[in-house]
Amino acid sequence: xxxxxxxxxxxxSETVLRLVDSELEELRDDPADGHPLAVLLTLMQRAxxxxxxxxxxxxxxxxxxxxxxxxxxxxxxDKLTEVSTxxxxxxxxxxxxxxxxxxxxxxxxxxxxxxxVNGAIQEAMVRARLREELFQIIGALQFQDITxxxxxxxxxxxxxxxxxxHATTSLLGGSCAEAESVAAEASPIFAESASIKDVGERxxxxxxxxxxxxxxxxxx
Amino acid sequence: MRFLVVDDSATMRRIVVNSLQRxxxxxxxxxxxxxxxLEKLSGIDFLITDWNMPKVSGAxxxxxxxxxxxxxxxxxxxxxxRSVRDDILTAMxxxxxxxVVKPFTPQVLREKIDAVLASRAAA
Numbered sequence: 003x004x005x006x007x008x009x010x011x012x013x014x015s016e017t018v019l020r021l022v023d024s025e026l027e028e029l030r031d032d033p034a035d036g037h038p039l040a041v042l043l044t045l046m047q048r049a050x051x052x053x054x055x056x057x058x059x060x061x062x063x064x065x066x067x068x069x070x071x072x073x074x075x076x077x078x079x080d081k082l083t084e085v086s087t088x089x090x091x092x093x094x095x096x097x098x099x100x101x102x103x104x105x106x107x108x109x110x111x112x113x114x115x116x117x118x119v120n121g122a123i124q125e126a127m128v129r130a131r132l133r134e135e136l137f138q139i140i141g142a143l144q145f146q147d148i149t150x151x152x153x154x155x156x157x158x159x160x161x162x163x164x165x166x167x168h169a170t171t172s173l174l175g176g177s178c179a180e181a182e183s184v185a186a187e188a189s190p191i192f193a194e195s196a197s198i199k200d201v202g203e204r205x206x207x208x209x210x211x212x213x214x215x216x217x218x219x220x221x222x
Numbered sequence: 223m224r225f226l227v228v229d230d231s232a233t234m235r236r237i238v239v240n241s242l243q244r245x246x247x248x249x250x251x252x253x254x255x256x257x258x259x260l261e262k263l264s265g266i267d268f269l270i271t272d273w274n275m276p277k278v279s280g281a282x283x284x285x286x287x288x289x290x291x292x293x294x295x296x297x298x299x300x301x302x303x304r305s306v307r308d309d310i311l312t313a314m315x316x317x318x319x320x321x322v323v324k325p326f327t328p329q330v331l332r333e334k335i336d337a338v339l340a341s342r343a344a345a
């Protein structure tokens with residue numbers, strides 16, 4: 003239910019309860035109604051007050067939750083989706099690199115079996131390409147650090163949602179030991195912007211900002 | 223030239239060390255966080271550090287290095303997954319000489335190292 007609709011429902015409920023309370027006051031003060039009705043009216047008034055108290059607590063619980071948990075859950079889902087995509091892309095890069103490396107090993111085997119005039123030069127070239135390919139495979143493993151940051155950030159946001167749920171549970175008078183332990187955990191810091199996407203553009207933007215700041219400081 | 227590579231991820235330290243070796247720098251020392259790095263600065267000619275680390279972050283490490291008489295002029299490159307504007311400005315204000323966004327290539331790292339050394343030589 004949207005937050006504005008919740009607010010409307012709470013406001014309408016409180017207004018109706020105030021009107022009921024006002025009517026009950028008038029009936030209780032009316033001498034023509036007699037003793038039994040007065041007792042009933044007192045009970046209804048007490049019930050009305052307790053219902054109003056429950057509504058205030060629900061209102062505070064709503065404030066404790068706010069809109070942030072929904073946004074954080076959405077962002078967590080986005081981060082987790084990106085992690086899945088990044089790991090799949092990295093796995094394919096590594097497998098493609100291994101395929102190419104295996105092809106180069108086959109080429110070295112052929113050169114060894116059928117020596118040619120410039121075979122030594124060709125072997126050296128293939129070995130150089132093989133080393134470069136193996137190095138590229140190592141470079142692809144950077145995805146592990148990036149996805150670690152993304153998972154950490156998603157976990158941090160979900161931890162914040164958990165703390166808010168715990169705060170709301172406490173307001174409503176319940177207890178939730180598991181939520182308490184999550185709420186008490188300190189959150190390490192993760193890079194919110196960690197990503198394997200558009201690294202060329204992000205590096206270029208960083209370089210431009212560095213250059214602009216250096217130029218500005220040199221001029222001042 | 224002796225490098226100090228600082229990153230809490232053992233995988234990333236291997237990749238950075240591998241990249242440095244790939245582009246011709248073979249003398250490399252490693253540290254797993256900023257606190258350990260501060261203890262290993264002696265004899266270091268160039269510092270390459272991550273940002274998000276336990277105990278002492280890369281930005282805090284940079285400020286500490288710049289505050290010490292024996293390491294104030296040490297060349298520093300931040301290699302990090304952080305790439306928003308505020309982070310880059312924070313790194314600059316802390317005192318880094320250059321900034322490399324992860325994931326990076328050895329060629330980019332070499333370009334930044336060369337640029338920092340050339341800038342120091344020209345100054």
